[in-house]
Amino acid sequence: MRHGVKINHLGRTKEHRKALLRNLACQLIEHKRIITTLAKARALRQFVEPLLTRAKTDNMQNRRLVFGYLQHKSAVKELFDVVAEKIAHRPGGYTRIIKLGTRPGDAAEQALIELVDFNETYQKTPSSQKTTTRKTRRGGRKKSTTAAEVQATPPATSAEDSKADAAQ
Template sequence: MRHQVKGKKLSRSTPHRKATLQALSVALIKEHRIKTTVAKAKELRTFIEPLITTAKVDNTHNRRKAFSSLQSKEAVTALFETVGPAAKDRPGGYTRVLKLGYRLGDSAEMAVIELVDFNDIKPETKSSKKKRTRRAGKSNKPTSASESSTTTTKSDDADTEETKSKKSAETAEVEAKEQSTSESSEDTSSEEKEDK
């Protein structure tokens, strides 16, 4: 039994788990926000927050401690130059975990873990509305699209009045042309009758 044994195993052996947390930590330090599963995000908090606490004091000993955990020179440099000074006044709680919903492939619960000092804007969470399929019937509720269509119909009415006036002018011209052609045809037919 695992009495008072802290941390989750994440279905990994010890070296695999350590490598996973190292990789997630390096990504979080570089990007300031990553998307992962909820279990990994909660485990990552216990791994990275002590490192950020040590990064508040920049000296050789603390840099070596951080390098032994991260195994990445670029991540250690970013940790001590950007993340540590930003968290100087914060007494703890350097990360935030926000749940996103469930992954489509295996229904794993997903989350975003981010550094609090770098991300004040909350990410857009998945909406609870399901996407409509073609088979789904349309609802009878009025939507904003129908409201906008009523406003467009009013402007369309004004447009149609203008087009009607243009059409009436065009039809008047066409009728005048027809009358003139019919008169000319009558004239030619009357001339033919006179010749006979």
Template sequence: MRHKVNARRFGRETSHRKALFNNLAKSLIRYEMIQTTDTKAKELRRVADRMITLGKRGDLHARRLLLARLGDKELVSKLIDDLAKRDDIAGRQGGYTRIVKIGNRQGDNAPISRISFVGSTLESTEPLRYPEHIRDQFVTEEGAEVEA
């Protein structure tokens, strides 16, 4: 019987599932917007919201818990010093992420969603998602964008 078991398993062992969501959380914190399947985005929302809550606490114990989960000091400091102190997130009691369904994947027709932090837009996350040398390829000398 499945009493009080409310997490999705995704057909993976526990260690694989933990690694999957740790890596998705790292990508979400680094790029502030990622695309994944609907079910993974809904489970990632639980992980990311708990991390933001720890980041809002901001004490040494919370920092160490986040470091144990993320394994990257830069991401931990970005989470505590930048993301958790934004006006859109600091004034909330939960619900720090937004999930937008964007369609189905070409290969297997899996439903795809875009998960992002509240207040993040495509324009504000573009420098994080694309390095400068890639963005320069899409801009001509006159400053007009090239049609891709």
């Protein structure tokens, strides 16, 4: 029985699982999105989100702690330089998991895990947001010039008529 067991062992030993999550995390940081199984994606989310939180404050201690988990110099550099800049304003929830269906070979549940701030499809940009004005029912509609209004305008005075005739 698995009473109170909170970690998904993924059918691997501790060292194998640690290496797997380390490699997946490095690939996620470098490529910003990866496709893997759903169980691995959920385990990766638990592994990588605390690292992303550490990366928000760039100091030597946090770099050393993150390097202790990842063991990959270029991934740590990318994390602290590029990724941390984008996620600085976000209070949490740095990753998104999207289910993709089953893999044809072994019917394993596939999932796409991505960094939320690096997907332009879901982001709201200032140019795409409409500026709407409040509409009220008071005051009615603005009237446009119609044929009835044109006929209702007073005819030109005789002095204006004489000037127009003289110009011709």
